[in-house]
Amino acid sequence: MVIGSAVSTAVPLVDLSPAMSELPQEVFEVCSDILRSGNFIGGAFVERFETDWAGYCGRRYAVGVANGTDAIELTLRALGIGAGDEVIVPTNTFIATAEAVSRAGATPVFCDVDDDTLLMTPRSVAEVVTARTVAVIAVHLYGQPCDMDALTAFADSAGLALIEDAAQAHGAAWRRRKVGGWGAASCFSFYPTKNLGAAGDAGAVTTDDFWLASRIRALGNHGRSTHDGNCHEVLGGNSRLDALQAAVLLAKLPFLDDWTRRRNRVVGQYRARLGGLPEVRFSQPLPMAACAYHLNVIRVPERDLVRRHLAERGIATGIHYPVPCHLQPAISGSSSLPVAETAARELLSLPLFPHLDVASIDYICDAVEEAVLATG
Numbered sequence: 001m002v003i004g005s006a007v008s009t010a011v012p013l014v015d016l017s018p019a020m021s022e023l024p025q026e027v028f029e030v031c032s033d034i035l036r037s038g039n040f041i042g043g044a045f046v047e048r049f050e051t052d053w054a055g056y057c058g059r060r061y062a063v064g065v066a067n068g069t070d071a072i073e074l075t076l077r078a079l080g081i082g083a084g085d086e087v088i089v090p091t092n093t094f095i096a097t098a099e100a101v102s103r104a105g106a107t108p109v110f111c112d113v114d115d116d117t118l119l120m121t122p123r124s125v126a127e128v129v130t131a132r133t134v135a136v137i138a139v140h141l142y143g144q145p146c147d148m149d150a151l152t153a154f155a156d157s158a159g160l161a162l163i164e165d166a167a168q169a170h171g172a173a174w175r176r177r178k179v180g181g182w183g184a185a186s187c188f189s190f191y192p193t194k195n196l197g198a199a200g201d202a203g204a205v206t207t208d209d210f211w212l213a214s215r216i217r218a219l220g221n222h223g224r225s226t227h228d229g230n231c232h233e234v235l236g237g238n239s240r241l242d243a244l245q246a247a248v249l250l251a252k253l254p255f256l257d258d259w260t261r262r263r264n265r266v267v268g269q270y271r272a273r274l275g276g277l278p279e280v281r282f283s284q285p286l287p288m289a290a291c292a293y294h295l296n297v298i299r300v301p302e303r304d305l306v307r308r309h310l311a312e313r314g315i316a317t318g319i320h321y322p323v324p325c326h327l328q329p330a331i332s333g334s335s336s337l338p339v340a341e342t343a344a345r346e347l348l349s350l351p352l353f354p355h356l357d358v359a360s361i362d363y364i365c366d367a368v369e370e371a372v373l374a375t376g
């Protein structure tokens, strides 16, 4: 699967095929065994992946769900968050974070982001807290962890639930403790292009709270009681991880740390080449953050011109995200959040995947340099 390949793309934004080729042959055999067995929903592969993923994140429990958006929605519902409640979300995030809050019946309230990290901070959160605020969703955007010590202290002192949206940050850590291990619960997407991706849609929630894990599991399985499958204790829905996705995730998990190192090395190579250009800004990770870069985001004032120049050279780029959530038509009535609004006009995502080679990185950096000189 190649993302962002236009007519004659020399370098795609993401290319998943080299990572798939690294997987041992057994995974394809395991998938064909599953197809022959007819055991598609739940079962041993799902249980094994849940155990391994919880262990990887340093948590007691992981609950597989259908996708990352459901992971957030079900976590909020399981925490009893709904109508009348406000949940604080950074405006610079994928719309799914806000969508999940609305689908749970609560109101997303957007906070601005820090100009250096493009992440929420306790200060930006404090600016939008009201008497109705019940939770904060810390989004580790682009694979950069938020300051989890400061956010934990803030949430504890204000009596708010802290939830991680770690959909872009599998394997990242704050002060040696992995993301997925902070707050009341942590939500992951395994959409194919994420740092750990399935062969379709998949997601999970990690937590140390047995009751919360059980409730999320019940809500994702039609509110079924664990003792009696015909007894529906709460009205839930359908959001389950299936055996084929779990088998693919289990096969890829042993490669995650190596792929993360490669992603981070690619970003380091971009920084070494472009960091000296006064027109190009990279976001600055916080001192305690061990990033697991998902996107390689730069800021350039003449973004659209640079983007066009790269496209002419067959280089695919992305913008994450061109319109901050609080300005999306689906969302009404938010005040101005100036840092995110300015950043949105300058953000540009350059190709990033673990197997992106040095020659391609050089080719891309040459094109960025040319573009910046031409526009400067």
Ligand SMILES: *Cc1c(COP(=O)(O)O)cnc(C)c1O
Pocket (backbone or CB within 6 Å): 067, 068, 069, 070, 093, 094, 096, 097, 139, 165, 167, 168, 188, 189, 190, 191, 201, 202, 203
């Ligand atoms: C991908 C993503 C999600 C949603 O995940 P899906 O599996 O696509 O539903 C949520 N939050 C962020 C930050 C994401 O990048």
